Each structure stands twice: as C-alpha cells, then as structure tokens.
Amino acid sequence: MIIDFHTHTFPEKIAAGAIDKLSHTSHSRALTDGTENGLLAHMRMSGVTHSVILPVATAARQVPRINDASARLNEARGGEGLISFASMHPDFANVREELVRVRDLGFRGIKIHPVYQGANLDGPAFLRILEICAELGLLVVTHAGLDIGFPGVVRAAPSMALHALRELKNGRASRMREGGSLYPEKEREASMEAGLQTAAKALSEIGCSPSRTPAENGGFRLILAHMGGWRNWEEVAILAQSLCEAGPVMIDTAFSTGAFPPLDDGYWKEEETKMLGKRAFVSIIRAFGAHRVLFGSDAPWGSQKDTLDFVEETDLTETEKAFILWKNAERLLGNNVTSHSRAKHSLFGTGR
Ligand SMILES: [Zn+2]
Numbered sequence: 001m002i003i004d005f006h007t008h009t010f011p012e013k014i015a016a017g018a019i020d021k022l023s024h025t026s027h028s029r030a031l032t033d034g035t036e037n038g039l040l041a042h043m044r045m046s047g048v049t050h051s052v053i054l055p056v057a058t059a060a061r062q063v064p065r066i067n068d069a070s071a072r073l074n075e076a077r078g079g080e081g082l083i084s085f086a087s088m089h090p091d092f093a094n095v096r097e098e099l100v101r102v103r104d105l106g107f108r109g110i111k112i113h114p115v116y117q118g119a120n121l122d123g124p125a126f127l128r129i130l131e132i133c134a135e136l137g138l139l140v141v142t143h144a145g146l147d148i149g150f151p152g153v154v155r156a157a158p159s160m161a162l163h164a165l166r167e168l169k170n171g172r173a174s175r176m177r178e179g180g181s182l183y184p185e186k187e188r189e190a191s192m193e194a195g196l197q198t199a200a201k202a203l204s205e206i207g208c209s210p211s212r213t214p215a216e217n218g219g220f221r222l223i224l225a226h227m228g229g230w231r232n233w234e235e236v237a238i239l240a241q242s243l244c245e246a247g248p249v250m251i252d253t254a255f256s257t258g259a260f261p262p263l264d265d266g267y268w269k270e271e272e273t274k275m276l277g278k279r280a281f282v283s284i285i286r287a288f289g290a291h292r293v294l295f296g297s298d299a300p301w302g303s304q305k306d307t308l309d310f311v312e313e314t315d316l317t318e319t320e321k322a323f324i325l326w327k328n329a330e331r332l333l334g335n336n337v338t339s340h341s342r343a344k345h346s347l348f349g350t351g352r
Contacts, residue, residue: 137219
C-alpha cells in the first residue's frame with residue numbers, strides 16, 4: 001500500500017479550464033488532465049494505491065457545493081482508492097454547522113489554503129476553524145509556505161503555523177474573539193466554552209516525544225503541506241522542534257522534492273525549478289520524526305512516481321519510509337481506507 005496524502009482533481013466539466021488557468025498562473029506543467037480518471041491512471045502508473053484529494057474553496061459560497069460533490073466522490077470512488085477531504089473558507093459564515101456536517105458525512109478532514117483564500121493562518125478566522133476541527137477530531141491540511149502562483153505572499157509561514165498552534169494550545173483562539181463582531185452571536189456562544197475546553201484538553205494530551213505515535217492521540221492534526229512550508233525550508237528546520245512541542249503537527253512531502261516541471265514558456269530558468277535535495281529533505285524529516293511525515297505528491301502538479309522514487313532513494317531507513325509512505329496515513333484515515341480497495345490493489349502487487 002502507498003498512500004498519497006496530497007492530490008487534486010477537478011469536476012469533469014471544469015477540469016480542462018482549471019488546469020489551463022492554474023498552470024499558466026504558476027508557469028508549471030500539469031501531469032494529469034485534472035480528472036479523477038486522470039489521477040487514477042497516474043496512480044496505476046506510479047504504484048500508488050490511495051490518493052487523498054484536497055479541494056480548495058476560493059470563495060466562501062463554494063464551500064457547501066464542494067463538500068457535497070466531495071461526499072459524492074467518496075461514495076462513488078472510495079473503492080478505487082480515492083479519498084476526498086472537505087473544504088472550508090475563512091469567510092464562510094456558519095463554520096461550526098458546516099464542519100459538523102462535514103464530520104457527519106464521514107470526511108476525515110478538510111483542506112485550507114491561506115494564500116488562495118486571502119487570510120493569515122494564525123488570524124482569527126482560521127484559528128476558529130482550527131479550534132472547531134480540534135474539537136470535532138477533523139484533520140486539517142493547510143497549504144504552508146510560499147505559493148508558486150502568488151510570489152511573495154506570506155500567509156502561512158512556519159512561524160505563523162507555530163503561532164496558530166500555540167494560540168490553540170493556550171485556548172486563546174476563542175478568547176481573542178470575545179468582544180469582536182466577526183461572528184454571529186449564536187455561533188459564538190455555541191462554540192466558545194465547549195470548543196475551548198475540548199480543544200485544550202485534546203491538545204494538552206498530545207506530547208511530542210518521538211516514542212508517541214499519532215494513533216495514541218486525539219483525531220486532530222495540523223498537517224503543514226510542502227515539507228512544512230514551501231521554500232521556507234530553512235525556517236521549517238529551525239522551528240521544527242518548537243512546532244512539535246506546540247501541538248499535533250505533521251508535514252507532507254508534496255511539491256518539495258527534486259525539481260518541478262516548468263511550463264514551456266521560458267518563465268522559469270532551470271535553476272529556479274529546483275526544490276529540496278535529498279540531504280535537506282532527510283534532515284527536515286528527522287527534525288520532525290518520520291511518524292509525523294506523510295507522503296504527498298501534489299499531483300497533478302507533482303509526479304507521484306518521481307516523489308515516490310525520490311523518497312525510496314534517500315537514506316531513510318525502511319522503517320522510516322514505511323511510516324511516511326503508508327503507515328501514518330493509514331492510521332489517520334482509519335475506515336476511509338477501505339478493505340475493498342486494499343484487496344483490489346494487492347492484486348497489482350503494490351501492497352507492502
Ligand atoms: Zn496542493
């Protein structure tokens with residue numbers, strides 16, 4: 001079994017347009033056509049058995065529609081190894097209500113993207129979302145670091161992730177909203193006390209000593225994509241220990257290894273497409289501990305096959321590789337990794 005914790009697909013009707021638009025914004029080349037079938041073909045070619053799909057709502061009004069479509073995707077294609085997360089947006093009005101619905105629909109977590117969604121990861125809107133996810137036991141995958149499509153925009157730096165985790169741990173996320181008018185009264189009352197207490201309890205139980213695996217802890221994790229922060233890797237390395245001490249943090253390997261595939265428009269010089277080399281990659285993983293790292297490719301923007309080969313070719317131990325490539329993910333996803341797909345994929349000889 002190989003689980004890719006960071007992929008993207010788009011609804012059939014808009015896939016071609018979305019891929020075209022996003023590849024021109026980032027001047028990078030897509031490696032699938034953006035559809036579910038395109039991802040499945042890429043998975044088969046790469047030897048990946050399960051892909052977690054992370055939908056991004058770029059406007060608040062899209063959230064329920066995206067979540068409905070993602071629930072249908074899970075229903076229809078969960079057996080093929082596609083596992084979609086839900087989405088949330090910092091401007092969404094009924095956050096608690098929608099996140100409860102997300103949990104009840106069987107989602108294991110949500111994706112947020114501070115850069116695309118125009119708010120800081122450690123600002124009040126995202127803190128509120130994180131706090132409710134901690135209470136409900138939902139995983140949160142956040143874009144972290146810079147974004148290739150928005151040069152210079154800082155909304156999810158590693159220091160901001162650290163600040164967010166500390167605010168959550170200290171229970172200040174709720175208190176800082178008191179007296180503010182950011183949220184409707186009813187919603188605020190409902191969440192404040194219960195949310196604060198449950199989140200604080202869940203978070204305080206989570207130590208960061210390497211001997212404790214995530215399975216022993218509560219359901220919430222803050223998963224920082226792109227090795228903790230795209231092209232903020234020096235800061236990630238410096239803050240790794242503090243991040244681990246501040247709360248239940250994990251990182252994924254998406255779009256961070258080797259070099260990214262540039263569009264043939266001459267925008268990127270070859271030198272500029274280079275990301276982490278093997279030594280830096282391994283040292284960041286060791287700083288967090290392999291039990292806090294998830295394999296992710298960012299397909300269609302990164303290749304599952306190349307990312308997998310990259311991990312395999314490092315001098316991480318076999319045990320570390322197993323944690324990264326499937327064990328951590330399987331533990332986090334629980335029932336969402338269906339026995340059906342497991343059995344089916346073992347026919348292809350990719351089971352490990
Ligand atoms: Zn991504």
